[in-house]
Amino acid sequence: MSGQWPKIRDAVVGLVDERLEGAACVGRAPLFDTDPAVDEDDDATAYRLNAAARICRSCPVLSACDAVADEQGRGVLGVWAGRARGTPRRPDRSAEVGG
DSSP states (O other): OGGGHHHHHHHHHHHOOGGGTTOTTTTOHHHHOOSOOTTOOHHHHHHHHHHHHHHHHTOTTHHHHHHHHHHHGGGOOEEETTEEESOOOOOOGGGSOOO
């Protein structure tokens, strides 16, 4: 297992971008996640994402965040620079089998 540590460490370090140091979203990941929670309806998801976008407006690294998100392309998920990106679609509940 210890042989895996350098690989994991390098992968995590690769996720960190110094341009985002001081971002207002630090420690608030669930708020910025575009994937709806299991018990969250569409209105609650929209409210949460709007709250995240409001936090972005006063973020000191807003421009850098937008640049990083653009550089990452389609792999970016969540609210970045005040915009929901890579928004997942809710599963079609009509296709669920009831019991």
